[in-house]
Amino acid sequence: MNPAVLGGFDPAVPNAARMYDYFLGGKDNLPADRAAAEQVLRFVPEIPIGIRENRRFLARAVRHLAELGIRQFLDIGAGLPTQANVHQLVERYAPGARTVYVDNDPQVLAHARALLQDSPDVVVADGDLRRPEEILADPAVRAHLDFDRPVAVLLLAILHFIPDEDDPAGILARIRAGLAPGSHIAISHVAVDQRPQAAPGVEGVYRDASARFVARMSDEIAPYFAGLRLLDPGLVNLHQWRPDEDEAVHPVLRTVGNYFICGIGRLD
Ligand SMILES: C[S@@+](CC[C@H](N)C(=O)[O-])C[C@H]1O[C@@H](n2cnc3c(N)ncnc32)[C@H](O)[C@@H]1O
Structure with missing residues (x-):
């Protein structure tokens, strides 16, 4: 066996987390990641704009959840560290929160x-969103978070890597079942409403990657919020979710239809 693939690490396989890092302008990526990411950009050149908006949404979401009094954050599909990571936002907006x-x-x-x-306020756990019970039962997770009290679960830019056969709506239901009232779930998900013709090409690039990308329309994503009360302004494009007054909107996003939608739901 090629020693490079020992331990599950094969530099020749494009990696979804490192491709995302490349789109964000990061340095934690390899030639295979960059080549695959460049192929994706040929189909959807605006991806870096959308991904930057996703990180901005993340920051506004954590701030809003902190303002609502949430003191426990479970970020599934955390990604490679970049700027303004969740624990740093939590430190800023809810010091001492976990x-x-x-x-x-x-x-x-x-x-x-x-x-x-x-x-001391942060724990890192190996877990797979397709097996949510294992994440919620993980002793390290449970030692850090009290599931009898509200938790904010962040599922940002991860559900579009969960194929339909793994039943994403069912995964959401199983997560909800483990949460106390007052918990919130934040979701962001690429929506291909605007560019359905690009979807097969992008899916094709990710077919050989560490995680498969699944193209979905907005109306396929909305059911993931079942059983939750959607906070205002509902399920909208990233840049439309409670934008800060001084936040400039990229001109490309002004006229575009649904490209990457997000929302936060509360478990009453
Ligand atoms: C595009 S990154 C998103 C990072 C961050 N959440 C954000 O929105 O900026 C997706 C992350 O989800 C992870 N991921 C993909 N499928 C997963 C699964 N089934 N279980 C856990 N993590 C997964 C990848 O490894 C990657 O780090």
């Missing part, structure tokens, strides 16, 4: 652990 990062990518976990080894 964060758990979950991912199923060994490199993401290694980076997160290296960055956070001295942070």
Whole structure:
């Protein structure tokens, strides 16, 4: 066996987390990631704009959840560390509140652990969103979060890597079942309403990657909020979710239809 693939790490396989890092202008990516990301950009050149909006939504979402009094954050599909990571936003808006990062990518976990080894308010756990009960039952997660009290579950830019056969709506229901009233679930998900013709090409690039991308329309994503009360302004494009007054909207986004939608639902 090629020693490079030992331990599940094969540099020749494009990696979804590292491709995302490349789209964000980061340095934690390899030639295979960059080549695959460039192919995706040929189909959808605006991806970096959407991804930057996703990070802005993340920041506004954490701030809003902190203002609502949430003091526990469970970020599933955490991704490679970048700027304004969840635990840093939590530190800023809810000092002393707790964060758990979950991912199923060994490199993401290694980076997160290296960055956070001295942070008592943060735990990093290996987990797969397709098996949510295991995440909620993980002793390290349970030692850090009290599931009898409200938790904010962040599912940002991850559900479009969960194929229909893994039943994403069912996964949401199983997560809800483990949460106390007053908990919130934040979701962001690429929507291909505007560019259905690009979807097969992008799905094709990710077919050989560490996680498969699934193109969905907005009306396929809306049911993920079943059983939750959607906070205002509902399920909208990233830049439309409670934007800050001084936040400039990229001109490309002014006229575009649904491209990447998001929302936060409360479990009453
Ligand atoms: C595009 S990144 C999103 C990072 C961050 N949540 C954000 O929105 O900026 C997606 C992350 O989800 C992770 N991921 C994909 N499928 C997963 C699964 N089934 N379980 C856990 N993590 C998964 C990938 O490893 C990657 O780190």
